[in-house]
Amino acid sequence: MSTRRLEMSVEQMKAKTTSQLAEIGKKTDVINRLKVELGDKTSTIFALEEIDGELFIASELVPGQTLRSELALGPVPLDRLIPTLIEIASGLSAAHSRNIIHRDLKPENLIRRTDGHIKILDFGLARIDDPDIAPVTRLTETGTAPGTPGYMAPEQMAGGEVDGRTD
Numbered sequence: 264m265s266t267r268r269l270e271m272s273v274e275q276m277k278a279k280t281t282s283q284l285a286e287i288g289k290k291t292d293v294i295n296r297l298k299v300e301l302g303d304k305t306s307t308i309f310a311l312e313e314i315d316g317e318l319f320i321a322s323e324l325v326p327g328q329t330l331r332s333e334l335a336l337g338p339v340p341l342d343r344l345i346p347t348l349i350e351i352a353s354g355l356s357a358a359h360s361r362n363i364i365h366r367d368l369k370p371e372n373l374i375r376r377t378d379g380h381i382k383i384l385d386f387g388l389a390r391i392d393d394p395d396i397a398p399v400t401r402l403t404e405t406g407t408a409p410g411t412p413g414y415m416a417p418e419q420m421a422g423g424e425v426d427g428r429t430d
Contacts, residue, residue, distance in 0.1 A: 303376075304354035306384050325384065326377050331370035350381040358383075359427035362392035368430050369414040390425060 307323040330347075333339065339347060351373060358365060365372075367388040374382050388409040410419055416429040 303380065304350070304357065304383060305386070306382060320387070322384075325374050325382050327374045327382070329371050330373040330375065330381075333375060334370055347375070347381055351383070354381070354383045355427065355430050358386075358389075359430070364390040364425050364427060365430045366390055366419065366425060367410045367414070369411050 306325055308320060309323070310321040312319050312321070338344075351368075355365065355368070363386070365383070365386060365388070367385060368383075372383065372385045374384055376382055390409075412420065416425070419425050419429045
């Protein structure tokens with residue numbers, strides 16, 4: 264019998280209603296289907312669990328260093344920067360071709376794996392135009408724009424319509 268080591272990252276998510284929990288579950292299915300197409304460019308979501316009314320997401324633990332940590336050491340050398348940007352753009356392009364807008368792309372959500380390749384993390388705020396996901400369900404508070412202000416496009420910050428260009 265062979266054994267396999269499984270490493271996961273578990274984080275608490277904010278969902279207040281049953282319909283929001285259902286939306287997160289559907290988003291997870293869409294994102295995991297995207298992973299099949301992207302290969303190793305996005306992290307795998309293993310499970311969504313509700314415990315005492317709180318939602319937890321268990322996803323792949325990706326060994327490596329976030330781009331934020333890497334940038335804290337200084338600028339990325341040009342010979343490494345261009346392949347890094349190409350990998351990020353390739354992953355986002357694949358997501359956008361499936362009508363998935365990340366909406367929270369920032370250095371903390373990009374990790375350089377130990378093999379040197381980049382992986383896009385945390386599609387929790389993603390907008391997914393999929394017929395199986397009701398577009399009116401919201402995981403954010405009414406009147407707020409999802410994302411991290413310092414990394415948001417002006418139209419996203421204003422609560423306007425977003426598309427792949429906002430990533």
